[in-house]
Amino acid sequence: MSSDAARHPMPERDAKERARSFEEVTLGYDAATALAEAQRCLQCKNPPCEKGCPVSVRIRDFIGQIVADDLAESIKLLKERNALPAVCGRVCPQESQCEAKCVRGVKSEPVAIGRLERFVADWNRARPLDERCGIEKAASNGKSVAVVGSGPAGLACAGELAQLGYAVTVFEALHAGGGVLAYGIPEFRLPKAILGDEIASLERAGVNFKYNEVVGRVTNAQQLLDSGFDAVFFGTGAGLPTFLGIEGENYNGVYSANEYLTRINLMKAYRFPVYDTPIWEGHNVVVVGGGNVAMDAARCALRMRADKVTIVYRRTIDEMPARNEEIEHAIEEGVQIKELCSPLKIEGSQGWCTGLEVQQMKLAEPDESGRRSPVTDGSKPFVIDCDTIITAVGTGANPLTPDATSGIELSKWGYVIADEDGRTSDPRIFAGGDIVTGAATVILAMGAGKKAARAIHTGLT
Amino acid sequence: MSYKILDKKQLSGSVFEMTIDAPEIARAAHAGQFFILRVNECGERVPFTFSDWNADDGWIRFIFMRVGKSTHLLEDIEKGDSLRDVAGPMGHPTATEVGSRWTADRSIAEGDHLVVVGGGVGTAVAYPVARAAVEAGAKVTVICGARTQELLILQDELEALDLADLIIVTDDGSAGREGLVTEPLRELCASGDVDRVFVVGPGIMMKFCSATTAEFQVPTLASLNPIMVDGTGMCGACRIQVGGQTKFGCVDGPDFDAHVVDWEELMTRQRVYAEQERLADGEYMRSCECHE
Numbered sequence: 001m002s003s004d005a006a007r008h009p010m011p012e013r014d015a016k017e018r019a020r021s022f023e024e025v026t027l028g029y030d031a032a033t034a035l036a037e038a039q040r041c042l043q044c045k046n047p048p049c050e051k052g053c054p055v056s057v058r059i060r061d062f063i064g065q066i067v068a069d070d071l072a073e074s075i076k077l078l079k080e081r082n083a084l085p086a087v088c089g090r091v092c093p094q095e096s097q098c099e100a101k102c103v104r105g106v107k108s109e110p111v112a113i114g115r116l117e118r119f120v121a122d123w124n125r126a127r128p129l130d131e132r133c134g135i136e137k138a139a140s141n142g143k144s145v146a147v148v149g150s151g152p153a154g155l156a157c158a159g160e161l162a163q164l165g166y167a168v169t170v171f172e173a174l175h176a177g178g179g180v181l182a183y184g185i186p187e188f189r190l191p192k193a194i195l196g197d198e199i200a201s202l203e204r205a206g207v208n209f210k211y212n213e214v215v216g217r218v219t220n221a222q223q224l225l226d227s228g229f230d231a232v233f234f235g236t237g238a239g240l241p242t243f244l245g246i247e248g249e250n251y252n253g254v255y256s257a258n259e260y261l262t263r264i265n266l267m268k269a270y271r272f273p274v275y276d277t278p279i280w281e282g283h284n285v286v287v288v289g290g291g292n293v294a295m296d297a298a299r300c301a302l303r304m305r306a307d308k309v310t311i312v313y314r315r316t317i318d319e320m321p322a323r324n325e326e327i328e329h330a331i332e333e334g335v336q337i338k339e340l341c342s343p344l345k346i347e348g349s350q351g352w353c354t355g356l357e358v359q360q361m362k363l364a365e366p367d368e369s370g371r372r373s374p375v376t377d378g379s380k381p382f383v384i385d386c387d388t389i390i391t392a393v394g395t396g397a398n399p400l401t402p403d404a405t406s407g408i409e410l411s412k413w414g415y416v417i418a419d420e421d422g423r424t425s426d427p428r429i430f431a432g433g434d435i436v437t438g439a440a441t442v443i444l445a446m447g448a449g450k451k452a453a454r455a456i457h458t459g460l461t
Numbered sequence: 462m463s464y465k466i467l468d469k470k471q472l473s474g475s476v477f478e479m480t481i482d483a484p485e486i487a488r489a490a491h492a493g494q495f496f497i498l499r500v501n502e503c504g505e506r507v508p509f510t511f512s513d514w515n516a517d518d519g520w521i522r523f524i525f526m527r528v529g530k531s532t533h534l535l536e537d538i539e540k541g542d543s544l545r546d547v548a549g550p551m552g553h554p555t556a557t558e559v560g561s562r563w564t565a566d567r568s569i570a571e572g573d574h575l576v577v578v579g580g581g582v583g584t585a586v587a588y589p590v591a592r593a594a595v596e597a598g599a600k601v602t603v604i605c606g607a608r609t610q611e612l613l614i615l616q617d618e619l620e621a622l623d624l625a626d627l628i629i630v631t632d633d634g635s636a637g638r639e640g641l642v643t644e645p646l647r648e649l650c651a652s653g654d655v656d657r658v659f660v661v662g663p664g665i666m667m668k669f670c671s672a673t674t675a676e677f678q679v680p681t682l683a684s685l686n687p688i689m690v691d692g693t694g695m696c697g698a699c700r701i702q703v704g705g706q707t708k709f710g711c712v713d714g715p716d717f718d719a720h721v722v723d724w725e726e727l728m729t730r731q732r733v734y735a736e737q738e739r740l741a742d743g744e745y746m747r748s749c750e751c752h753e
Contacts, residue, residue, distance in 0.1 A: 173693050175499055175506075175546040183695070212548035214693060218489045239695040243707060250700055250707065250726055252733040259696035267505065267690065273744050276505040276530055277690075278737035351729035399694050399712045 003039040007109035019302045019333035022187040022270055026090075034119040038066035041111045042103055049113060052101040054447030055156070057081045059098055059113055066116060075124040075133040078117060083135060083159030083202065084152070084446065086125060086194045089118025091185060092443045093323050125197050135205035141165035143460055146229040148215045148404065151179020152442040153235030153433025155202060156449035157456075162205040164457050169229075171213040176266060179237055181442065183266040184258070186296050188303070192265075216404030221429050223406075231428050231456045234405060234416060235449055238434035240396040244288065248346030249391075251353040253280055257289070257297045257392035264300050282388025285309045286356050288343055289392030290320035295327060297390045298335045310336045310384065312343065314361060314374045340374060344381055346389060355383040395439050405429065413438075422452025423459075430456055464498070464547040467520055469540050473611045475527040476582060477536060478512070484519030486549045492557065492593035493586070493684060493716055496521065496549025497692045500534040504545060507531045508689045510661075510715070511550070512585035512615070521547075524585035524614060530741040551692045552715045555590045555659065555682070557597040563657050564718040567680035573656040574600045574625065576649055578642050578670050580662025581607055586684050587661050588615045594659075595623050602626040602655075604645050606662070610636035642666065643673045650677035657681070660719060664728040671719035683719035685710050687730060701727050 011027040012018070018025050029037065047060040058077045065074035078085045094100075094114035102110030124133050144167040147154045155178075158168045176182050178195045203209065213219070221232045241256035243249050260279070263269040267277035285301040287294050290313040301309045311330070313320060316339045320327060331337065340361040347355040359381045361374035397414035409417040409425040415438060416431040418424045424431055432448030434440055468480040486496060495510040509523040527536050538544075556562060559569050575594050579587025584605050594601045602625045607613045609631055619627050628645045629637025638645065642662075649655050650673065660670040661684040674681040687699040687710040699710035702723035708714065 173548065174691060175548070183691075212546050213485075214548055214551060217494075217550050218485055239693070241695070241697045243697065243700075250702060250723075250730065252730060256697040259690060259698045262690050262696050268503075272737065273530075273741040275503045276741055278505075278734040278741070280733065351726075351732075399709075 002042050003036065005036055005040060007040070007112055008033050008037045008115075010112070010115055015329075015332040015334075018188065019299075020305070022303055024191050025188050025329060028122055029115055029119045034066055034116060035069075037112050038063045038116055040104060041067070044103055048101040048103065049098040049111075052098040054097070054443050055082050055450055057098075057117070062120060063111065063113070063116055066120065071120055071123050072133065074120045078120055079133055079135060082446070083156050084198045085117050086121035087152075087181060087190060087198055088443055088446070089114050089116075089121050090190050090194075091181075093441060095324065097443065125194070132201075134201045135159050136163050137205045138163055138165040140167065143167070143230045144169070144228065145456060146171060146224040146232045147235065148221075148232065149179055149235040149237060149433075149435075150177040150199070150209065151235055151237050151433065151445065152181065153237070153435075153445040153449035153452075154179065154233070155198070156446035157233045157235060157432065157453045158207045158449075159202055159205065160450045160453035161456065162202065162207050164453070167206070167208075169208045169210060171215050171219075172209065172211050173214045174266065175211050177209055177211070179235075183262040184293065184296070186261065186265055186300050188299070189296065214400070216400035220404050221406040221408070221426075225428055230460055231430060233422070233449070233452050233456065234429070234431040234435055235433045235445065236398055236401065236404065236435045237445075238395040238415075238439045239398045241391070242394045242396055244343055244391055244393060246343055246345050248348050248353065251346055251348040252351050253282060253353040253387055254346060254389045255280075255391070257287075257293045257390050258395070260297050260390045261293070261300065264304070270300075270304060279304065280388060281305055282386070283307045284386045285388040285390065286384055286386040287311045287390045287392060288356075289313065289394075290315065290322060291392060291394075292322045292326050294392035295322045295330045295335075297392050298330055299333060301388070301390065302333055302335065306388070308336070309334070310338055310386070312338050312341045312356065312358060312384065314340065314342045315372075316340060316363065319372075338384070340377075341384075342374060342376070347383060353387065353389055355385045356389055357381050357383045395434075397435060397438075401435065405431075420451065421455035422448060423455055427459065464544040466538060466540050466542050466544065469538075472524065472614050476524060476612065476614060477527070478522060478524045478614075479535065480520050480522045481544060481547060482519060483521045483547050486547065487514045487519050487521050488516045490514040490516075490521060490550045491554030492589040493555025494550040494552050495692075495715060496523075496547060496551060497689070498544050498548075499546040500531060500538065501545050504534065505531055506546075506690055506692065508551070508686070508692055508711075510586040510684065510686075512588060521549075524582050526582045529738045530745045533742060533745055548692070551711060555593065555684070555716055557593045557599075559598065563682060564680040564720075567657065569597075569599070570656065571598070572600060574602065574654055576602045576604060576646065576655050576658045578604045578646055578658065578660040578662070579606070580642055580660075580666040581612065582614065583662030583666075583684075584614050584619075587659070588618055590659055590661070590684075591619070591624065592622055600625045602628065602649065604628045604630065604642050606630040606642035606666070607636075608632045641669070643669050646670055647673050650674055650679050655679050658719075659684070659716075664724060664731060667719065668724035668728075671722065671724070675720045681719040682716045683722060684715050685717055685722065685727060686715070687727060688733065701730075
C-alpha cells in the first residue's frame, strides 16, 4: 500500500549561511525520510515515470527496494541503467522528465524520484569499497573503443561498453575527468568527490582514463582507428562560449560563464592563493542569461564575496530555461533578477568594465508558435553599474571538432551529424551529447552515450 | 602519466630551459605551437610555446623567465622531478610551406625572404619558426633582441641554422647593435627585400614591430600570448580583437595578422591578474626558504 503523505521536502542549508560557502546546498534525505517518500510510490504496473527517463532507469523497482529495505538491490537496479546515479540524483531536471510523468503528480505532487536516487547512490558511496555496488566488469570480448571526452556522454558510453566486455580508453583534454560536471557545475551543487567516486567506479570496471589528451591536435579519429581501436565515440560537448557580440565585451572583468566557472570549479580559484589560479573578485556582478549556467555563475559570484549579484534576462522569470529549483535557490541566496532587460553595450574605463547598458523590454503578443518574444518598450536605455559581467548565453561546437573527427559530416554550425543512435557518416565513428545536439542536459547526453554504446556493440558483433 | 624533467638549464639569472619527457606531444609538435602545463595539483594551467622537440627521443623543450609563482615553482623543480600535467600540442603551427596562407592577402611563395624577430624569451619561439622556414626553403633573416647580453638565448642554435643573416640587438649595446629590434627591421623593410615578417616577444615590442612593417606593407604574423585557462577553445579567456572580430588565441591562433591586432586590448588583458599574481608569488617567496 502506498502512503498518502505529502512529498517530503529536501533538507537544505540555510540560505544566508550557504550563500558564502561552496559546501553542498542540499543535504539529502535521511533513511526515515527516504522510506516515507518511497512509500508514496504507487508501484504502477506500467510505470510512466520510466518513459520520462532518457536512460530508462527502472524507477519503480529501485524505489520498491527502498520500501523493502534492500538498498543493496536498489543500487544494483539503478546502476544497471545509469552509470552515474549520485550525479543524476543531483543535477537531472526530474521535474520535466521522470517526475513530470509520475501518476502521483496528477492529483498531488510527484514522488521525489531524484531525491530517492541520490539517497540510494549516497548510501552506496558510504559503504566500504569492497561491498560497494559498482559497474559490473564483463569478460573481455577482445575489442576496444576510444571514447573522446569524459563528460556525461563519454562516461555513460564508457560504462555501458565496459559492461559489454570492451576495452575502453577515455581521452580527456583537461587534467581531470567529468567534462562539464568538473568545470561547469559548482561544488555546492555537485561535490567533486562524488564525481571522483563515479569515475573511480568506472576505472574499477576496467575503463582506462587518459588525461591531457587533446584529440584533434595530438591525435585524431583516423589515427585512433589505425592504432587498433575498433570504434571511436565523440562526446566532446558544446564547449565554445558564445559572447553577446556587443561593444566592450573584451574589457577586463568580462567573463564567459565557462571561464568564470572553470576558474572556480576546475581550477579551484575560490581557494586562491592555496590554489594558484586567480579570479577577479567583483563587488558588483552582473550575469547575463536565464539558464542553469547563469544561475550557477550568479551563485558562485555570491560565494566569491560579491556585495551584489544581478541576473539580467531578456524575457521574464517564467520564460527562464533554468530549473525552478535553481532560480529559487539563487533568489533565496540573494541574487537579484532584472527581467526584460536586453544588453546593448558594455561600458568601461581604463580597460575595465564599469557598467552594462540595457534596454527595457516588454513581451510582444504571442506569435504562431505561441512564444512571446521580447521587444523594446521604447524607453531610454539605462546603465547598470557593475565591475564584473558574466555572459551565460549559450555555447557552440568546439572548433577542434573538424580536426578531431577526421572528415565525418558536420553541420554548418560545426556539430557532428549523427542519428538517434550516434551513427555518423563513418561507420566506425560515433557521437552523442552536446556535440550532436548543441547544449542540452547531463542526462540527455548520458542517454545519447548509452545509445551509441549499444549501436557500437551492434556494429561490432 | 608522468612528465619527467629530463634536463634543466639556467640560461641567465632568471631564464631557464626545461626538457620534458612527453613522447606523444613530441611526435605531434610543430613550430609555433604551444602546450599547457601544471606544475602540481594546486597549480594553474600555464601555456608555453615549444622552443624545440624531438619526436624520435620523445622530448619537448621550452624556455621560461621567472616572473610569478608558477615560473618560480618551475625554477624550483629539478631534473628527475616530474610535472603534474602536460597537454598539447595546442594552437595552429606557424605556416611554413610554399602555397600555404600567411596573412589573409598573402600566401607563402617560393624563395620568400622571411624576417623572424624574437624579443627576450620570445626568441625561444623565433628559433623553431626560423628553423622550419629554412627547412621549407625560405630565405630567413633573424633579428634577435634582448635588454642585455646576458638575456640573449639560443645563440648557438641560431648560428647553426642556414640563415641569410642573424642580427643581434641589445638595449644597452652589450652585444650586437645597441638599440631596438625595430631599427634593423625598418632598414630591412626599407630595402624592399622583405616578403614576410614573423614577430614574437613582449606585447609592446610586437606592437612596434607591427607598426614598422605596416608602414612598408609587409605581411606580418605575430605569435600572441594572451592569458589562457583550458587552451582548447572552451573558456574564451584568451580572446583578442583581430580585424574587428573576436578571436581565441588558443584555437584560432596563436599566430595572427599583426597589422589588425588590437594591441592595447591584448596588453590590458594580459595585466588583469597582476595584483593576484604579485600576492601569490609573494606568499610563495615567504614560504620558501631558498628565496629568503
